[in-house]
Amino acid sequence: MSSSYVTVLRTPGAVRLFGAALIGRLSYGVVPLSLVLAVTGATGSYARAGWLMALFSISGVLISPLRAGLVDRHGPRRALPPMAAGYALVLLGLAAATWRPGVPYPALLALAVAAGVFAPPLGPVTRARWSALLPDPGLRRRAYSLDTVAEELLYVTGPLLSGVIAAATARPALGVVVGAVLVLGGTLALAASVHDGPAPTEAGSTSTEDRSSSWRLLARTRQPLAAAAAAGAGLGAFGLLAVVFAQRHGRTADVAWVEATLAAGSAIGGLVLGALDWRASAQARLAVLTTAFAGALALTSLAPTLPLLAAVAALAGLTVAPTLTTAYLLTDELAGPGRRTRAGAWVNACFNAGGSAGTALAGLLADRLALPLCLVLAATPALAALTAARGRAAAAPGDGRPSGEPSAGAGAGVAESRR
Template identity: 70%
Template sequence: MSSSYATVLRTPGAARLFVPALIGRLSYGTVSLSLLLATAGATGSYARAGWVMAVFSVVSVLLFPTRAGLVDRYGPRRALPPMAAGYAAVLVALAAATWTGGTPYPVLLLLAVAAGVFAPPLGPVTRARWSALITDPELRRRAYSLDTVAEELLYVTGPLLAGLLATVARPAVGLLLSAALVLPGTLALALTAHRAEAAPAQATGQAAPRSWALIGLARQPLAAAAGTGAGLGAFGLLAVVFADRCGGAADVAWVEAALAAGSAVGGLAFGAVTWRAGSATRLTVLTLGLGTALALTALAPNVAVLALLAVPAGLAVAPTLTTAYLLTDELAAPEQRTRAGAMVNAAFNAGGSGATALAGLLTARVPLPVCLLLAAAPVLAAALVRVGGRARRVTVGQELAA
């Protein structure tokens, strides 16, 4: 296993890609909790802070494929720096606005919208760059696995760092840190992505494939990402409710840690093993396994057992997302990889947001074990979706029916 990942990191250009990508993406790990705490402190209301977070998340998710499409069209060197500069500037403005109370609430909402508009698509850009650097399919799968696991760990350590800053200083300091991370990380990432890897769509003289064409072709990875996001989003909220009803909401940290640890182990193991089955078949099996594991959590009598049952679910998380990205990469043409990967990201986030809201409504009306079973339903449903017909790439100028 160590040899496999060492080979990935020894690939020429891999270190110059991986390090700045991690620095930039750590910003997304620190910004959410920092923005929530800073806004709550400035407004005196967690409800208003929740709306600010919701606005930021919704705008970011909805415009994610559009920003990624700009990277495909104009190249990372031209598209990423303005996004990073705008995003960092808005975060600094949010830090100033929440440093003390008194900023009008509509101003905070407008700044949250601006942050969502500018947030650079670092994950899709990184994965597209891995595809350009590594041509061997097995080695690329290991690179994607390593990238997915690293990204998940950033989303675990980021909130811890933001919480520490909020304890020793002000929550707004976390927003300043997020700005300080995203700007140099994104600029360095843009410098590593050479325009010669894939010609921008407008240079060919043909129109780029429409988004609905990509959706039609990549419906299996999109469904898997949306189902996984929905299952994990609902499970995360239900785990908090479960722990609270068992006597201590803080005990949910053990469940989250078990899920994250299982995902890290599963992701690294998945990348190190050689698989004979194709990506579409692997994605079906992994999605089915994840849904089954989530359904089994309905049997948990206490938090300790729930944490144990979260481990097998976690083992399937990183491999499922990695395979969804790999299959999308196989189906999309090189000049569409960034936008296609961003659509998978957007599907995952949209599924998580919608299912979290729905799970919150169900907990007051439906028994908790039934809610946990329902959390597995979108993942299991996603396992029924397969690539239609013979898998083939979207080429520039084609319009494929969904």
């Protein structure tokens, strides 16, 4: 029990941190679907809703490392409340603007960009705080696994809550209001759960030092960043191609079962990863997981029916949360104190950018190539990411950083926009 999930939650401050983070991050599961429905109802156009959500996502991805850097420099208690307040106010503005038709579309686009700019980096902050609370590698791995699985489940329950609100009230904009309340309450509680200013293990460096070390940080963390981008690209492409598969089999609605089995497999894989002790280094484990993810995605090309596609999706899901958990852990380790939140935000940004690119490319290819070939191609980003793994392995002996977690004892630690 000394190294179990129960021990993680019994750590002083852990339950308060975890609970506050879950409340705030639930907003990121609720807002996207609510906003799509609200904008579609207000403008009468799915295309306009799509462009608005694209700007919302892109602005969030581009600004995410900058916001995380502010948290590293000034501490969560100082940096998070202004971001949460700004984000909540913009969400309320979007809710008011989409409550009824009539607001000019450019105004909606401007509000969407502002929302992406202000969205607080709750995921990276939470993981950085886990590192501060749990210096033991085994417990930290379990905390990251638990955190990743919980995040996966939030992106399943969030859209369900959005759908319930829209169906019960016929006002999808009300879901945006709920998202504003969740993110403000959760973020303020999260900020209150940490010490004033930057934590001792995360004391930020000067802005000049930050700028001079940015490229070195990206180069040092290229393996986990490439793995996160590849996972996002593969999942983004597979999500769209699964819809195409279901449509061609005349059972479009049943694609939900494919997504559900993928999420279930991811949750199981994440919990298993955290429960076991590992002797392999995080770099080696990430390379194996990336390869397994690519292989499972390629296997989906052989599925002749939706039930078999769902079964293979569950197999692929077993590697998703472990891959992301390992990427977060390795990035945290390689970044070191003072840059943990920012490095975690880069993992999020790479995952989200990969997902957007994968979805877009899959849409282009689905009309031009056979569907099985498209499913095989969805696995190629993960295979390409292995090049970064080999480069990292070659650079590790002389980079001045530890190559992984301890090899004995506790062992080596290891969809939607993640913010």
